[in-house]
Amino acid sequence: MKLSHSPTSPFVRKVLVAAHETGLADRIELLDMTSSDAKTAIDQVNPLGKVPAMILDDGTTLMDSPLLCEYLDSLHGGRKLFPESGGARWSALRQQAIGDGVMDAAVARVGEARRPESERSPDFVEKQTAKIAHSLDLLEREAESLQSDPTIGRIAVGCALGYLDFRAPNEGWRTGRPKLAAWYEGFAARPSMAATTPPD
Ligand SMILES: N[C@@H](CCC(=O)N[C@@H](CS)C(=O)NCC(=O)O)C(=O)O
Numbered sequence: 544m545k546l547s548h549s550p551t552s553p554f555v556r557k558v559l560v561a562a563h564e565t566g567l568a569d570r571i572e573l574l575d576m577t578s579s580d581a582k583t584a585i586d587q588v589n590p591l592g593k594v595p596a597m598i599l600d601d602g603t604t605l606m607d608s609p610l611l612c613e614y615l616d617s618l619h620g621g622r623k624l625f626p627e628s629g630g631a632r633w634s635a636l637r638q639q640a641i642g643d644g645v646m647d648a649a650v651a652r653v654g655e656a657r658r659p660e661s662e663r664s665p666d667f668v669e670k671q672t673a674k675i676a677h678s679l680d681l682l683e684r685e686a687e688s689l690q691s692d693p694t695i696g697r698i699a700v701g702c703a704l705g706y707l708d709f710r711a712p713n714e715g716w717r718t719g720r721p722k723l724a725a726w727y728e729g730f731a732a733r734p735s736m737a738a739t740t741p742p743d
Contacts (some may be wrong), residue, residue, distance in 0.1 A: 545598040546611075547588045553646045553706035554608040555595040556739045560698050561612040563735035565619045574598075607639035607653060612695050624695045634688060638696025641678050645703035648674040653710055657679040675707070678722060679716055693733070701730040709741045 548555055562568040576585050576594050589596035589606040596606040597614070608725055616624045626632040648671040655668055682689070682700060689697055704727045707716050717724035730736065 544570060545572045545574050547576050547585060547596045549594045551662065551709070551741050552594050553650070553702045553709075554593075554643075556705065556741065557608050557642075557646075557699055558595045558597075558611045558615070558740045559701040560702060560735045561615050561624055561695065564624060564693050564733075564736055565615055567615055567618060567620065568713060568738070571694045572718050575698075587627075608643070608699075609695070612698070616695070622692060624693065624698065626694065631694075635694040635696040638689070638694070639699040641682065642696065642699025642701075642703040645675050645678045646699075646706055648672075648678075649703070649706050649710060675716075681722055683720040683723045686726055689723075689726045689730075697730065698735075701727065703734060705731065705741070706737065 546555070546558060559568065559571075562571055562589070575581075578584075585594060585596075586592050588598060588604055591606055593606065595608055595611055596604055597611050598604055605614055613625055624635075626635055649705070652668055652671045655663055655671075677714070689700060693701075704716065704723070707714065
C-alpha cells in the first residue's frame with residue numbers, strides 16, 4: 544500500500560506511528576507530496592486535497608487519518624489500537640477526537656501565519672490558540688486515562704503534542720500541565736515516535 548506523505552504533517556505522522564505500533568510500517572511505500580507537482584498529485588489521491596491518504600494494492604483510495612489508522616488496525620492480529628467495544632473504545636475515540644482537533648487548530652495557525660501579513664487575522668489565531676489551550680487543560684485533568692498501552696487516542700494526542708513542540712517550541716505548552724508533560728516524555732521515547740520525528 545502507498546501513503547501520501549509530507550514529513551511535517553502531524554496527521555501523516557499519526558498514521559506512521561500507528562503503522563509502527565502494529566508492525567506494518569515495512570508494508571507502506573511513501574509517496575512524496577512535497578514536490579512542485581504535489582498539489583495535483585494530492586488531489587488525484589484525495590479529492591479533499593489533504594495528506595494523508597492511502598492507495599491500497601487493489602487501487603482503492605482511503606482518506607482521513609482515523610480511517611487510515613482503523614484500516615491498518617484491521618490488518619494485524621496483535622493488540623488493537625481501536626478497542627473493539629465498551630468504555631475503552633469510546634475513551635480511545637474521544638482522545639483521538641481531541642488530539643486530531645488540537646492538530647487541526649495548530650495546522651490552521653501555521654497556515655494563517657503563512658498568509659500575507661495584511662491578510663492575517665489575529666482574532667483567528669487567538670481562537671485556534673484557545674482551542675489548543677482548552678484541550679490541553681482537559682488532557683491534563685484526565686492525564687491518568689493516557690497511561691498504559693498505546694491506543695489510537697494516545698497516538699493522536701502524542702502526535703498533537705509533538706507537533707506543538709515542532710511548530711511552537713517557545714509556546715510552553717508544558718507550563719501548568721506537569722502530568723501531561725510527564726506522560727508525553729514517556730510516549731515520545733517510544734520507537735514509533737522516534738522513527739517518525741519531523742525534520743529540523
Ligand atoms: N482530518 C484530516 C486532516 C488532514 C489535514 O488537515 N492535512 C493537512 C496537512 S497537515 C493538509 O493536507 N492540508 C491541506 C489542505 O487542507 O488543503 C486527517 O485526519 O487526515
